[in-house]
Amino acid sequence: MKSLQILPTLLLCLTTNMVVAQDVAHSFLACGQKTYIMGADGEASWTYPSATRDGYVLDDGTIILTVNKSKRHRGGAVVQIAPDGKETLIWKGTQSEVNSAQPTADGTFVITEAGNNPRLLEISATGEVILEFPLACQKKNHHMQTRMARKLADGTYLAPHLLDFAVFHYSPEGEVLGKLDTTVPGDTDHKIHTWPFTAIRHGDGQTLVCCTHGNRVIDFDADGNVIWTLTNEDLPGAWLQDPCGAQLLPNGNVVITSYAGGRADVDAPKLMEVTRDKQVVWTYRDGQKVGVHHFQLLTTNGEKIAGPILK
Template identity: 75%
Template sequence: MNPATRSVALIALLIFSTSAIAQQTTHSFLACGKNTYVMEADGTKSWTYPAATRDGYILEDGTIILTLSKSKRYKGGAVVKIGVDKAETLLWKGTQSEVNSAQPTQDGNFVITEAGNNPRLFEISPDGEIVLEFPLACQKENHHMQTRMARKLSDGTYLVPHLLDFAVFHYDADGTISSKLDTTAPGDSEHKIHTWPFTAIRHGDGHTLVCCTHGNRVVDFDRDGKIAWTLTNDDLPGQWLQDPCGAQVLPNGNIVITSYAAGRANPHAPKLFEVTRDKKVVWTYTDGQKVGIHHFQIITTNGTRLKGPVLK
């Protein structure tokens, strides 16, 4: 083998080895967005839903909970349940501009947010009765930019990202604001440049991971509200953070992130990727399509279903 051939072979081997190592981790996942589907670890879709969605969960028994985008069918959005028998049940029909999230709770209720002239958070029982409700203290002019992924915490309080208020609000069960996490980009406050919080995940010892879409950064705040960790495009192989909307903290502490705008300018940019706390990329998902993933849920890792609370 001549030196030139040997060099080409060595480069090919290195590329193959790097690719193999990078994808030793496999995931199946539920994708929500303009297209809604379950993607298996082998890259095949095992289930699809014929409507756009904003949020979604797959429960342990296989039931799927979807937050539907507004449409001709549901002008204010909706929340539906898809049983293991594929039967669909309407859990909530939106009464305002949008329904932006619906989180199943441990006791079988659902935490829902509505955007509109009277933005609100409420819980409904499995039979659709409102058991808790309070107004959200966000701006009212831009309905679409009021809130996104609201989540109930284990202590009965609520984390609610308010995009154009540039903060994650922490509400008590009666609607009182107990604290806020300011998502203003460090060093930019005097120029009034902010980042919009989309997903806020309480994890670990009181930490809160926040996806900030405008500004393309993911920030982890400690229990005192100080920044403990930040991920930007400077930490990645390319401009992968393009409107990072959803995220999930896995049981091993790694973080999976979706970039909603990935694929528009570069079809080879990953729609989903997993990073370790030391910012090493261990898994990517790329489909070559311009249509983005709004939010998601990792279902299995290396063929094993994830256990414990879904932190997303």
């Protein structure tokens, strides 16, 4: 894949990877104020000159990006970057923001729009709307309506609604089938901002949820019971700093991005891999104050990550 042109200073920052020697090495796509593919050797092999919210690298090397709103895309957008570098617009946002774009096995894309009429859409590769329904979230604060919506294997959808403090489960018709409450028990006034950001369905109906700002990662069983929680008390330091995105690996480990990692505490990693027994086996630091919003791990120790991408 051809690299896009970027400023030399940016490339210098991206190649100054401060990760110490570890037994695990990952390459990954990073989305945020800076968008790039980082090699396992700490060298950025590809960059994109716009801020992004979500992204996927497909099997053929095509990259799907959810682009932030800007002068170019007033309501955000979803774009496709071919292996030869050609960019194609898949969806132009019609409201305040486009917050996610998940490629499905059918070649469609699941996206959400935030605005006066928040909605989930499933669209074709050419931007044709196949399905849409309104999201049952608050409407006052557009930016805090929803984030990483995902289509599940049974054709239903998960959508985290931040200021509703819950992950909503929707039918294809938009009916709310259930909710996972992410508030801390006893926090009836929502003083702990456990805003759900990423929700990953895995295993036998389990759902892993990243709660940004509340600095918690929670795993629910199929009945909605909390069966696993990760907080900063479980880590070597205050490393969960706005944990926005996560990815579950085939070995059961979870990789988490801390969007605020590195801003106030330069020792806090941007990405970390944690085992089920809460041991940190890999970290990524880059010495920058700009965070990683979401990501996709591509390889581990040179081997492509197998199976469906759970992120």
